[in-house]
Amino acid sequence: KQEVTQIPAALSVPEGENLVLNCSFTDSAIYNLQWFRQDPGKGLTSLLLIQSSQREQTSGRLNASLDKSSGRSTLYIAASQPGDSATYLCAVRDPTDSWGKLQFGAGTQVVVTP
Amino acid sequence: NAGVTQTPKFQVLKTGQSMTLQCAQDMNHEYMSWYRQDPGMGLRLIHYSVGAGITDQGEVPNGYNVSRSTTEDFPLRLLSAAPSQTSVYFCASSLTQGANTEAFFGQGTRLTVV
Numbered sequence: 719k720q721e722v723t724q725i726p727a728a729l730s731v732p733e734g735e736n737l738v739l740n741c742s743f744t745d746s747a748i749y750n751l752q753w754f755r756q757d758p759g760k761g762l763t764s765l766l767l768i769q770s771s772q773r774e775q776t777s778g779r780l781n782a783s784l785d786k787s788s789g790r791s792t793l794y795i796a797a798s799q800p801g802d803s804a805t806y807l808c809a810v811r812d813p814t815d816s817w818g819k820l821q822f823g824a825g826t827q828v829v830v831t832p
Numbered sequence: 833n834a835g836v837t838q839t840p841k842f843q844v845l846k847t848g849q850s851m852t853l854q855c856a857q858d859m860n861h862e863y864m865s866w867y868r869q870d871p872g873m874g875l876r877l878i879h880y881s882v883g884a885g886i887t888d889q890g891e892v893p894n895g896y897n898v899s900r901s902t903t904e905d906f907p908l909r910l911l912s913a914a915p916s917q918t919s920v921y922f923c924a925s926s927l928t929q930g931a932n933t934e935a936f937f938g939q940g941t942r943l944t945v946v
Contacts, residue, residue: 752935761922761939769932807875811933819865819890820924820935822875 720745720812724823732831737795739826741808746786749811753782753793756805756825765806766793798830834858838923838938845913845945853908853941855923861936863926864906868892868919869940875922881906913945 721744731737741751750769754762766775768784768791775782779796795802805827809820839854857864865880867890877890881900895917897909906925910917923938 750933754937759942762924762937764934764936767932767934809875809935811935819877819880820875822867824872824874 720748720810720821722808722810722821722823724806724808724826726826727824728827728829730829730831731798733798733800735798737793737798737802737828737830739793739795739806739808739828741791741793741823743789743791743810743821745812746789747813748786749813751782751784751791751808751810752820753780753791754807754809756807758804762807798828800830800832803828803830836923836925836936836938838921838941840941841939842942843944845910845943847913847915847945849913851910851913853910853921853923853943855906855908855938856904857906857923857925857936858904859925859927859936860903861925861927862903863928863933864900865890865924866896866898866906866908867922867924869922870919878908878921910943915945917943918945919943 723742752767753765756762766782768775781794784791805825807825809822836857862883866878867875869875876892879898881887887898921941924935926933926935
């Protein structure tokens with residue numbers, strides 16, 4: 719069974735510092751990996767989608783890498799801002815069943831201090 | 833562009849009551865699903881649908897029922913609410929399965945069963 723792990727569970731950084739968030743998964747046979755942001759009491763907002771054939775994706779200050787062979791993805795957020803404070807979740811789309819369901823990590827809670 | 837819309841946003845039920853959580857998407861997505869989010873447990877799949885008239889169980893289906901009569905709507909029914917069903921419920925949709933499939937989530941329904 720696919721297991722997705724995010725370490726650390728919580729992270730606090732001063733404004734301006736780069737953020738590095740980790741996601742690991744046990745089965746490298748994935749369709750894709752998606753990073754989400756969740757603000758307190760809110761829904762999930764999609765940040766980046768990396769297809770299984772891709773090594774990285776970029777959007778503005780965000781860059782996500784994917785290394786399927788080692789079962790890892792890293793989300794980099796450059797020059798962090800207080801508005802980046804949120805919980806970040808990664809999810810892999812697993813092809814082991816006919817639908818390709820999402821398997822989520824537990825998330826990393828980020829606080830960016832002014 | 834509404835995306836995925838969930839109603840209600842908040843609900844308090846008494847044990848034994850039944851209710852329906854509504855989910856609608858306007859993106860003509862084939863795939864829709866329901867997750868629950870609990871502290872320390874992450875997001876877990878309840879039920880999913882790969883198209884109108886087709887539904888299947890996820891990880892934690894007991895106590896919930898679904899149907900999909902149209903492409904747009906995927907309601908989740910709680911048959912007889914229990915305190916263990918206190919949770920935040922998220923509906924998600926995606927166009928197809930495969931490597932370039934991005935999942936979109938609603939804003940969630942916060943349910944308390946007393």
